[in-house]
Amino acid sequence: MFMQLLGNKEEEEQTGDPALKELKNVRVTCRICKGDHWTTKCPYKDSMPPLTDNIDGDKKQDQAGQNKQEAPASKGAKYVPPSMRGGAERGKGESMKDSRRDEQATIRVTNLSEDARESDLQELFKNFGTISRIYLAKDKQTQMSKGFAFITFLHRGDAARAIASVSGFGYDHLILNVEWAKPSGTQP
Secondary structure (H helix, E strand, C coil), X not given: CCCCCXXXXXXXXXXXCXXXXXXXXXXXXXXXXXXXXXXXXXXXXXCCCCCCCCHHHHHHHHHHHHHHCCCCCCCCCCCCXXXXXXXXXXXXXXXXXXXXXXXXXXXXXXXXXXXXXXXXXXXXXXXXXXXXXXXXXXXXXXXXXXXXXXXXXXCHHHHHHHHHHXXXXXXXXXXXXXXXXXXXXXXX
16 A cells, blocks of 8 residues: 655645634634633623623714614613514504405305316416416315315406306316305305
8 A cells, every 4th residue: 555645734834825824823712701712611601791892882873873763772672672663653553464355356166176276267267357366275185176266356347257257157077156255254
């Protein structure tokens, strides 16, 4: 067995990366006590608060922030509840959209075959107008259609034309029944 050495340690140090040379001279210091160990291993971490290097800079930034808007939380607080943040004068829930869908343009299609897919319904109803949502009810285990679907159009007129045209239409050897969907809060 023969071993050929291509270089030695002295040559590597001479041609080494300058960034690596800088890292060799860096000493790890603790943020809490400035000792020669990692902060997580600091024996004083429970008894000493962390040291801040630029206390004056923090105070100036805090004063500038208070001039822009009054912050009700103290300097040491980390979490500010949304009701106390800037822009909280809007009132409760005004930033949230109405979670209830516009059900005015939703139709219910029944008597669908088990093989029906959302893409099939898209193809069937896209000629009547822009569709915003298609929900095809499927069995959780078999992923087969349960025989009905809800289709929401952007405009109520498009939905009315779809009801008039497709109701009674033969599709996949079945006659489709199309009607206005009842609001989700009421039972059929």
